[in-house]
Every structure is written in C-alpha cells, then in structure tokens.
Amino acid sequence: MQIEQKIALITGANKGIGLATARELGKTGWTVLLGARNPDLGHTAESELQAEKFDAHFVELDLNNPQTISLAASKVQREFGRLDVLVNNAGIVDGHDGPPSLASIDAVKRVMRTNFLGTVAVTQTMIRESCNSVLGSVRLGFLSEGRQTGSNSDVSFGPPTVYLGPCLEAYNCMFLTGRL
Numbered sequence: 001m002q003i004e005q006k007i008a009l010i011t012g013a014n015k016g017i018g019l020a021t022a023r024e025l026g027k028t029g030w031t032v033l034l035g036a037r038n039p040d041l042g043h044t045a046e047s048e049l050q051a052e053k054f055d056a057h058f059v060e061l062d063l064n065n066p067q068t069i070s071l072a073a074s075k076v077q078r079e080f081g082r083l084d085v086l087v088n089n090a091g092i093v094d095g096h097d098g099p100p101s102l103a104s105i106d107a108v109k110r111v112m113r114t115n116f117l118g119t120v121a122v123t124q125t126m127i128r129e130s131c132n133s134v135l136g137s138v139r140l141g142f143l144s145e146g147r148q149t150g151s152n153s154d155v156s157f158g159p160p161t162v163y164l165g166p167c168l169e170a171y172n173c174m175f176l177t178g179r180l
C-alpha cells in the first residue's frame with residue numbers, strides 16, 4: 001500500500017516557533033510549506049531547511065493581505081494537491097501595548113486584525129480553496145497567547161495571558177462542532 005506524502009503549511013514559518021515546527025515536521029518526513037509575508041525571509045528559511053535535507057518550500061502568505069492568502073491556497077492545490085495540516089502560528093505581539101487591561105483599543109484592533117481575523121481568513125481560505133481533497137481529515141492547529149489548541153487534541157500550558165487565546169479557542173470549537 002502506498003503511503004501518501006503528508007503536507008503541512010505553517011504560517012509565520014520564517015523564524016521562531018514556526019520555523020522550529022517546520023523543522024520538527026521535516027524530521028519526521030513531512031513536506032513543509034513555509035508561510036512567510038516577507039519573500040526574502042521566506043526564501044532564507046526555505047534554503048536553511050533544504051540544506052538540512054528537508055522537503056521545504058516557501059509560500060508567500062501575509063495574514064493581512066487576502067490576495068496572498070488566496071494565491072497561497074491556489075499554489076498549495078496546484079503544486080501539492082493536498083493539505084493535511086494547517087499550523088496557524090503567525091502572530092504579532094508588541095510589549096509596548098501593555099497588558100490587555102491597559103492596552104489601547106487601537107492596539108487591541110491591530111492585534112485582533114492580524115492574530116484573529118487574519119487567522120480566520122487563512123483557515124477559511126485553505127479549507128475552501130486548497131483542502132478540498134482532504135476536507136474532513138485536515139487538522140488545524142492554533143498557537144495563541146498562553147495556549148495551544150489542536151483539532152484532535154488540546155494542550156494547555158499555563159493560564160491565558162491575553163484575550164486572544166479564548167477567541168481562537170472559541171473559533172476552534174466552532175470549527176470542531178461543524179458550525180463554520
């Protein structure tokens with residue numbers, strides 16, 4: 001029986017946890033698609049992982065740019081034909097904003113626009129345009145402030161530090177219960 005190559009797309013994979021996640025998936029033989037908003041940084045990460053003999057490919061993807069999200073989904077479908085896992089890792093945090101209880105509404109909007117609305121846009125687009133071949137088995141993973149969630153398991157570490165964790169978890173729950 002032929003085992004199909006597993007493919008994961010990780011947003012914000014040019015550095016930090018996203019790049020580390022891509023590397024770990026690469027070690028297990030997965031094809032990793034490195035989402036990055038900056039093409040130079042994305043290509044650098046791609047070269048780094050390919051030099052380590054991983055099957056890694058840069059995909060331009062900016063959470064705040066719907067066109068890049070749509071083009072990324074088309075590219076995944078056209079060049080890889082399937083998507084097994086979407087790791088919603090990309091996000092922003094600015095220490096200057098202060099804690100949620102003190103952050104300005106403008107700061108909250110800026111963070112929510114990227115971390116929540118951008119993540120929802122990527123997830124919806126990937127499901128709609130790219131994951132048709134595996135819809136129903138695709139796994140979603142979210143990295144949020146203070147919590148990690150996944151569609152097949154929930155792992156919590158420590159209390160949520162800001163408002164984003166609960167928002168993403170609510171969204172995740174909606175997806176799991178079939179309401180999205």
Ligand SMILES: NC(=O)c1ccc[n+]([C@@H]2O[C@H](COP(=O)([O-])OP(=O)(O)OC[C@H]3O[C@@H](n4cnc5c(N)ncnc54)[C@H](OP(=O)(O)O)[C@@H]3O)[C@@H](O)[C@H]2O)c1
Nearest residue numbers: 012013014016017037062063064089090091143144145146
């Ligand atoms: N580090 C922690 O202790 C911690 C704890 C809890 C949760 N988290 C969450 O885990 C995730 C990764 O954390 P990290 O420490 O690895 O963060 P990081 O080093 O700051 O990396 C964030 C990544 O997201 C990308 N990104 C930001 N805005 C984007 C946008 N609009 N479109 C596409 N990509 C965008 C960044 O791209 P650029 O390089 O172009 O900026 C970067 O690749 C974040 O969502 C963070 O909130 C982190």
